[in-house]
Every structure is written in structure tokens, then in C-alpha cells.
Amino acid sequence: MKRVSIKDVAEAAGVSTATVSYVINARPDQTISPETSARVLKAVRELNYIPNSAASSLKSKKTNLIGLVIPQTEPGKEFMFSNPFYGDLLSSIEYSARREGYHILLSAPDNGQSYITIARNRGVDGIIIVGAYPNEWLDELHSLSIPVVLIDTYVKDPVYHTVGIDDRLGGRMATEYLLSRGHRDIAFLSGQIEEHGVVHKRFQGYKDALESAGLPVRDEYLYTGSISFEYAEQAAREMVAKGCRETAVFATADVMGVGLIGGLHNLGVRVPDDISVIGFDDGILAKMCNPRLTTIHQDIAEKGVTAIRFIMDSISGATDKQEKILPLSVVERQSVRRI
Amino acid sequence: MKRVSIKDVAEAAGVSTATVSYVINARPDQTISPETSARVLKAVRELNYIPNSAASSLKSKKTNLIGLVIPQTEPGKEFMFSNPFYGDLLSSIEYSARREGYHILLSAPDNGQSYITIARNRGVDGIIIVGAYPNEWLDELHSLSIPVVLIDTYVKDPVYHTVGIDDRLGGRMATEYLLSRGHRDIAFLSGQIEEHGVVHKRFQGYKDALESAGLPVRDEYLYTGSISFEYAEQAAREMVAKGCRETAVFATADVMGVGLIGGLHNLGVRVPDDISVIGFDDGILAKMCNPRLTTIHQDIAEKGVTAIRFIMDSISGATDKQEKILPLSVVERQSVRRI
């Protein structure tokens, strides 16, 4: 099958290549007669013509490509391994983009190297970045002058759009829920607490709730390692070794809540009978564990939809920085008991 | 920041654009003097030049882009939602591709529409397809004359490369493991059994093992719905409603094994005390559930690595169809008991 170009179509339809370009791109201000248009379309169909995006990008400086940057947990290894969260998000972004005629160029950050090279090389029309990255890394992207949306991060930037949730509120909701069930000794289980990270905010929310209740934030109730099933299991061992003074745990990700429950179970500690657990995310994992996990629900798919919308708005001329904070709710299941 | 082109570099280095192109692309057969080369490289660095891939693709017919097609479970919704399997695979593919200087163009199939349009439009240099698709859909891709690798599917094609596992063997291994633990009433839990699909093969392996053991394949022991946590939970209800004659279940995906265990648990049936369960995949879920799931292990990351290798080999001239069957093993955990 030989490549068919706009020229072939033009010949077949008896028009110029310019005309073909006009009808294909159907700009609202274009003035092509219906007959000509029909003739061109017919030729397109018969020749099975598909425009070459490299050529059109070269000329028009538009690629219809959106760069998506997803964190890589271990360099050279899986970037999203234990967290179905990313699968959901990715899928929603891809779908929303495709509906707008855009495709997704997927990358994990190349070991400290800047994304700017890829972005400029490929000429992406917009960038979606998931998670927290070093500030310099992000700042470089300004020079590209294309829309950037940051998902789930708290860097403040005057230009980049953001979509996320109110993690501090979420942390507070989780903790207050536990409080409302009579718990007073509430542990906090999370990955590293980093500046600008969501975990930091959730931790603040945890502290807010405790303080409002007149309760102290005890260091011995803090378990911060990595966002992984394994670390949560380990935390379970620590908890038990220390005598398990806490009656409830706020785990900042479902994957950790599930790990904790598993670890506790192996040590003969029952959830929620001996200890209560609340998670965060409400992804597939929450329903999967036993007991099913009471958790903070967030709408992952909506994050993707919104991110694409922000990019599209920017591309079509909107200049304001946009921000979206998606709502949160408590989903009661079986892992918390009233005491 | 104004765009800097190869021309700017050429001027700055006092050479022609051709020379710049030569040193940038550093072909082995090229003969540029070290001095010239150094001068060019210096200019590249100083001007912060990054080649425009649209322009080079246009000329060279090479995009360094690999199209990745991932199944979409529900049109318009998540494509990989309940299955961390895809996250792992995706990540491995992206990483391997990047090491070879390729990027990943991610797509979910557009509702029955062909992928060929995207492939031709973007000029991808190779395609990786995960999962089973209609034959006509796949056949169209032949006309592109670019390497295609199929992951986890059994369509036989004289050209496309394949990477997968021996699902029939896997089914047999799982069933024989159960048999070796004294089980005789073994149920089969899966998604729809489709031609060319992996589930079909695993089912054959199940039957193989039963037959070798002189046992019948009982219809009432077959539970086939969808590959989801929810269906597995439902199957648990059916099992119990029917009196739970089986003593063990082979679930063809961890996600189903986990769902089954959860569903059974809710009904007061204990795993492995009352009934044993073996899964398939050995992803993160297997370690997450309680009891931890005995399952068939497969190396997901290796699938991605191999797929990229096949594409690279093809691109660099290899003409043979390549096939890789990755090894399987039984991972014993806690969900099967000897009776």
C-alpha cells in the first residue's frame, strides 16, 4: 500500500492541495462550496487518505499531543506498581484526550533529567504532570509557553493549572470520623511527609482534628515510611511490638490500610475488633480487603477529565490559571468500630 | 525563548546544516572530523538546541514512537481499572522503550474503530497490542508494514511477534497443585471463555489436569462471568447457595481469587479451612489479601521488556517472526490447604 498524500487527493478531486487542506480542516471561517467539498471528501474516502501528522505539525506548530508525566517509584522499575490509582487516572486522561482529538505521549521522568527535552522535541501541546516533582524541574517548563496542569501537588505557581483535592480537609475528615467513633489514640500511617506533597497536607488535617479535640499529637503514633503495602505490614509489626496503644489508625492510602490490616492479622490483631483502620482513595483495593476498608472517597476519573479540560481551555485561548479542588467523602465500610 | 533550529546551530558553528545533522545523528559510517564535531556540539549546547521531531520524521519516515494499545474494559471508562497487571506492564514497556530512544503513544481502542488511522497518522514505528482483539481489527495492521507484537493473545499470525505465557500449562499447574493437595472437587472461576483468549487456554489446562487424574469436568463447578472482583463475589454466593460441594477453586486471575475469598468470607465460609483457592498472576493483590493467595506466578515486567526487544530487532532488520513464552511457577501462600 503506497502512501497517499494530500497531493494525490487533490489530483483525484481535481482541485489544489490548498483546497483539500481547507476541507479537511474544516475551519469555521472557510468558504468552500459544498460541491467542491463533497468531491474532495469522496476522493479522501476512495484513496483512504490519512493526513500525516508530522507534516502538519511541522507547518502548523501543533501536534495534538499531550505529554503525560507519571511518577516512577523506583528508577528503572514500575512507576505505578502497587497503586491502581494510576491506572484509573491514566485511563480517564487518555479517554478525555482522545475525545478532543488529542493523543497521549506517556513518560516517566528520566532519572532526574528534565522533561523539557522531550516536550520540545515532540512539540507537545500541553503537559499533565501527576504527583510532586522538584521545583526547578517544574519551573523549566515555563519556557515552553504551553499549558501545564499539575495533578495532586501543592507547588504554587502563578501559571500552571492544578487539579487535586483538599488533602488537609481529607486528613481532618478521616481523623474526625475516627474521633466521632470514640477513638482517642489515633495513629498516622503514611509515606514520607514531603513539602508540597499530599501526605504533608493530610498530616496537617490529622493534627487539626486532634487539636480541635484537645488531643495531643504523639510522636509514637506516627508511622511514616513509604507508600507501599510492605511498609504498612512492617508498621503493623512495630505497632504490636510497642504494645499497640493506639485504638485506630488513619492510613493515608488504601494500599497502606490494606497492608496494615494484613500485617495486623498475621500478628493475631483483629480489625476492627482490636484496632480500627481508615484509608484514603477508595479505589478498588478498599472493597477488596477483608474487612472492607472504611475510607475517604475521591473521584479519580474526574481528576483526569478536569485536567484535560484545563488544557483544552488554555489551548483555545483562556489565559487564566485554573484550579479545581474535587470533593471528598467518607465511605463507611467495615474497618472501623465504635468504642 | 525563541525556537532554535539546525540552521542557527550551523551558523554558530560555521558549518552547513548537513554537517550539524551528521554530527547529531552520529551514524557509524559518518566521517566528520573531531574538531568540526566538537564545534558543532558546542554550538548545540550553547544554543540549547533540541531537534524537532516532526521535521525529522517528515524527512526520514521514522518517528521513534511506539504505539501501545491497551484494552478498555468499559467504553468510555477505565481500561485497566481493577487490574494492577496493566500498570506493571505499561511501566515496563515505557521504561524499555525509553532506553532505546523511543516514546510511547498510549491508546485505548476507540470503540470498535480501527487503530490503523492513528498508526498511519502518527507514523508509529511499531505497535504493541495487549490482549485479545477481533481478527479483522488486527489484520488491517498488516498493511502498515511495521512490526507488531501481540501480548497475551493466541491469534495465530505469520508475521506478528508474540509474547505471552503458556496459559494452558498454567491452568494445568494450578489444577494439579490442587489435586496434589488432595482436592477432587475443583471449581473453575473465570471471565468469559473466548476463542484465542488466555482464559480459554487456562480452562483447557484445567480440563487436562482433571482428565489425567481421571476426574470429570462438572458443569456445576464452572463459574464464568467477568474478570472482576464483583463477579467473583457473586460466584461466592452461587457456590454457597448450591451447597458448596467443591473443596477448591482455581480462579484465573488474582483479582477474582481475592474477590472470591472476600465473598466467601462474608458468607461465613473460611479460606482455606472450608475451601481452598488458587489464583493466577501473582501481582500485588496476591500478597494483599487475607489469607495471602497461593497463585501462579508470571513475570509481567519481562513481558514488556521482551515486547520492546522484538520491536527493536524488527526495526533493525530482523525479519523472522519472534515468539516468547515466559515461564510460570506456583507460589505457595496461605489459601490452599491439604485435605
Next chain:
DNA sequence: TTGAAAGCGCTAACAG
């Protein structure tokens, strides 16, 4: 309402 023509930035003969 349409066409001619000038490139976009790069590659690859080919010539020197």
C-alpha cells in the same frame, strides 16, 4: 470560492 507558491526544520544523495 479557489489556487500558486513559499516555506516549516530536517535528511540524504551527490558533488566536490
Next chain:
DNA sequence: CTGTTAGCGCTTTCAA
């Protein structure tokens, strides 16, 4: 060892 040159396939002014 390096430069000249002719496009790749498309968009878009400008003129007709």
C-alpha cells in the same frame, strides 16, 4: 571531510 540541494507532506498568505 563537508557543503549544496532537493524535497518530505502539509498549511497559509496572497492574489485571482
